[in-house]
Amino acid sequence: MKLVILDRDGVINRDSDAFIKSVAEFEPLPGSIEAIADLTRAGFTIAVATNQSGIARGLFDQAELERIHGKLKADVAAAGGRIAHIAFCPHGPDDACACRKPLPGMIDEIIETLNVPADAERWMVGDSLRDLQAGIARAYRPVLVRTGKGEKTLRDGGLPPETIVVDNLAQFASFVMKRVNSGN
Template identity: 60%
Template sequence: MPIPPRQLIILDRDGVINQDSDAYIKSLEEWIPYPTAIDAIARLTQAGFTVAVATNQSGIARGYYTHTELARMHARLNSLVEEAGGRIPHIAYCPHGPDDACGCRKPLPGLLHDIQQELALDSLAGSWMVGDSLRDLQAGEACGCRTVLVKTGKGEKTAAKGVGLEHALVCADLADFADALLSGTLD
């Protein structure tokens, strides 16, 4: 049975699910999840939402880490979410640098289209896109998603700029968004 778009939540990774770093998250040891984010993903999954991840990972193009090391980080993420009672059916990532002229690097919507195709959805309109940067929100808006800015990671700086947030819900963190969504205060 297809996933109703309103039941899909797409998350950015760094700054939303785990701590971010201006020096990049280059190894499993540097990948430090927010415990409340892992719990939020599990709660959303248990409530019937499908949670996917769309993440720019230009550190691969820059030679800071490999696809294999990224796979280790994502295996750990999936393991923690499953231990908490949740599930992430697909993680889409862009390994390209900002000058590679790819179609997947956010703010372009390629990663979201990958999720759409992988989950066999007709449309992403009405889905949720949660991120900590303007480019996350722009990718979501390009696909008709409802957008959420979390203030973790780079989110506080993004919120302070106030540019491009006209249609975005602003939440303290992923757990705050999950609380609002699960309480029924968001449609």
Template identity: 55%
Template sequence: MALIDPNKLIILDRDGVINEDSDQYVKSLEEWIPIKGSIEAIADLSKAGYTLCVVTNQSGLARNYFDESTLHAMHKKLTNLVSEKGGIIHTIEYCPHGPDDNCECRKPLPGMFKKIAETFELSDLSGSYTIGDSARDLVAGCELNSQPVLVKTGKGLKTLSATNHPENTLIFDDLNAFAKHLLSSHSLKN
């Protein structure tokens, strides 16, 4: 039996969805800056009973742009900010590998998504949402039947204009707009 309701599972990319992205990589705690409304959106979804997980490629580790203690400090900042607003992030999965490392976890491969499914004893991620700003985020989630959601923050507008995202992708201005939509449609069902 699944440990959670897969219809209440939301899997978030990090850079460009939760925090500002940078082509030079987010390398320090000072460079980790939340996108306006993203922390509140995560907290609101959490308080409404959604399980929130983060999956993030962090090839900056393999490139030696920052170390794991810096990455953990960024993630601690994220979880603390969400906690201060009354929410919780259940898990953060990250791929520390570079693009040429031939790992199974680097998006668009579904390794981190498979780990989340295993954690919650789900055969796949049907009913869940995968939110990202790039096609590789969405493709990885689709591998396990998660509903793709593209946000226009980060690389989202570029992804949208490239039209290389999955066909059934839902599109929102940002994470906050998605949360408001989901929570308002959820309240209509109750």
């Protein structure tokens, strides 16, 4: 199994400091949907791990989040791809849960749900340090995209060793598919 876990806001779709609260506000970044489809066709299993504290803050409810994720899955399917699982944390930053990134609870959910073998090739793609930290906790290779909060994260420094930095999700897809095709 080749597994790629993606953060959502800032990696797949435009991020907003005011939160993505509705389907109308969900706007995929250029090339991201196609990148997911390309990865799927290349044999990668795709999952999403996303902090959604807007639920705890009362900005939107779980039903609206499910509609947003339904649109994401439909867009990816229309492009010829598939998202195998979406894990989300509905808690706020002070709720002391085990799922909110940088903790690895959502990664664990994905591993269990998809029955990911220990020897799987595993990647974690995010735009923030906490995304990468969640993946590192479970031995995922960290990838920082410059989209979303990625440029700020890069400027702040402190990235995990061996973090791969790419411009966007499409560049990551191209990189990892070339790597797999060359046997590296």
